[in-house]
Amino acid sequence: MRSFTLAARWAVTLVGAALSARAVPVPTFHKDVLPILQRHCQPCHRSGEAAPMAFIHYAQVRPWARAIKQSVVARKMPPWLAEAGTGEFQQEHRLSSAEVATLAAWADGGAPAGNSGDAPPPAQFSSGWTIGQPDLVLDVPPAMELPAAGTAEYIYLIIPTGLKQDRWVQRAEVHPSDRTVTHQVLAFLRPPGSPWLANYEPGVPFVPKRGGGDSNDTAELLVAYAPGRPAAVLPGGQARLVQAGSDVVLQFHYTANAKASMDRTQLGLIFSPALPQQRVMTIAASNTRFVIPPQTDNHRVDAQITLQHDAELVSMMPHLHLRGKDFEYRAVYPSGMTETLLRVPKFDFNWQLHYNLARPKLLPRGTRIECTAHFDNSANNPANPDPQAEVTWGRRSSEEMMIGWLDVAFPATLDPAKVIGPEKKARPGKAGR
Ligand code: HEC
Structure with a gap:
């Protein structure tokens, strides 16, 4: 049965x-x-x-x-x-x-x-500005000439905004003309008086010299371009401050695409008509003092930043170079509770992604943001340019960085020094004044 x-x-x-x-x-x-x-x-x-x-x-x-x-x-x-x-x-x-x-x-x-x-109707893609007609367009002079082959280094370019008064930016877009070779463009803000890259002439592209342990690379990120990434559009009531007389520092990463090419990037900005309620600002938990020994496959580096005022976390963007292996963000709340905010178990230099939270997260005053990265400096890492090298902080892709960028929102009238505290006062915009 x-x-x-x-x-x-x-x-x-x-x-x-x-x-x-x-x-x-x-x-x-x-x-x-x-x-x-x-x-x-x-x-x-x-x-x-x-x-x-x-x-x-x-x-x-x-x-x-x-x-x-x-x-x-x-x-x-x-x-x-x-x-x-x-x-x-x-x-x-x-x-x-x-x-x-x-x-x-x-x-x-x-x-x-x-x-x-x-079949569904064909998808429509715009080749123009996706943010709408910008109030200010910054042209990158001259068009960048790209080599047909070879490792593409980071190329920097400083362009003055020409702004005579402080402005609040609500939408920003980087618009490369040749997207088949443009892997990433980061646009940073450099307020007047900042010593960051002060030895380089505006308007002339340059590859920074080797080394340079200064931590000013944690300058405020205004907007970035990467394939498939949407433009920076803040919700109503939020904007980023661009101080009068600021420069934009552009950092280009091109993929040599086996064809010589010219890129003519533009940066478009749309301003908030009024003082916003909240200022959005990029802050960073970064570590510039690490030494990654040669031939090691799991070297740990930590960084942290403590919020001195209530703020809302809007987004995160981990940044490492070719030896980057993984990255994690944690919030340690004043209550002692720890929460993992983002885990990137397999970091990939080619995909420097930006993670916008579906809903902003309140980080009460005293919250410590901890970031942990591991680096693979062994011969088993196919991206590793030199497993024999002892690797320290530097702007070249053969050197390393360890930055956990965070966009936070706080009352627009609040002095940002009250949010990020004294240990970060050496940032551009605070230094040299
Ligand atoms: C953000 C941009 C982006 C998106 C979105 C994207 N791809 Fe790709 N894809 C690339 C790029 C760039 C390459 C070539 C470089 C590489 O392989 O990483 C690629 C390569 C590939 C390859 C060849 C790689 C291989 O494994 O040999 C396949 C297959 C592929 N994509 C499929 C897809 C499919 C399917 C989707 C959607 C479900 C998709 N891709 C979405 C950018 C993208």
Whole structure:
């Protein structure tokens, strides 16, 4: 009796499996795959953008079906490095398990096109300003000439804003003209009187000299460009202060793309018409004093910053160079409780991502933000330029950095020195005055 029941159940299960296998048709490109590609892949996989191949039409995508399955199952694409479960973020570039399953089943099922009548309308992408018409456009003179090959170093350029009065920036966008070679552009603010990079002439691109242990690289970040990353748009009531007479320091990272190219980047700013309620400012937990021994594969470096006033955490952006391995942000609250804010278990120099919280998080006065990074300076790290080197802080990509950037919001009329405390007073804008 018992064995009969088991056998019967087994048979039922088999029939059920066969039925459901028949009941679930192979997904098709037009109906099932294209909507996923439009939303999660086409921002980079279209002509003129960062990815080397376009995923718009069936004929373009079909040869990549296997590679697409592999890249999404391994969670290599779309690039999103935050570990699931720590923090909720805006524009999270993570496919749902159902979306991964659809792409995998499509590839496994022979990658059929299906009926083109099922296709959604083509996704619209703007090639102009996504923030709207800027109030101020800063042109980068001259157009940057890029070599066809070779390791692309960070290139810096200082451009004066020409602002005669303090302005509050609500939206900002970096607009490279050649996105196929532009890997990242960071735009920092340099207030008047800052000693940061004071030896370099504005308007002339330069690669900084080796070394330079000064910590002014933790200057305020205004906006960044990276493939697929949205422009900086603050909600109503929040803005960033740009002091009269400030310069913008641009840091370019180009990918040598086996073709010589010219890039002419622009920076667009839209100002808040009135004094905002909250000032948003980038602060940093950074460590400039580390020494990474040669041939070590898990060297730990810590940094921290303590908030001297209540503030809201808006976003985080870890920054390491080629030996960066992982990064974690923790908040240690005045109550003693510790919360992990962001974990990037596999840091990737090529994807310096910015993580905007879905909802701002209150960090009460006295909260300590702790950051921990590990570096792989061994020969097993394929990105490592030199495992024999003892590595210290520096602006070149062959040197290292350890910065946990944080955007925080606080009352606009409050002196920022009251938020970040005395230990960070040596920042540009405070120093040299
Ligand atoms: C933020 C930009 C961006 C997004 C979004 C993105 N890709 Fe990519 N993708 C790239 C770039 C750049 C490369 C080439 C460099 C590399 O492989 O890292 C690439 C390479 C690839 C490759 C070839 C890499 C390999 O494993 O051989 C595949 C396949 C791929 N992407 C699939 C996808 C799919 C599928 C999506 C959407 C689910 C997607 N990508 C979303 C930028 C992006």
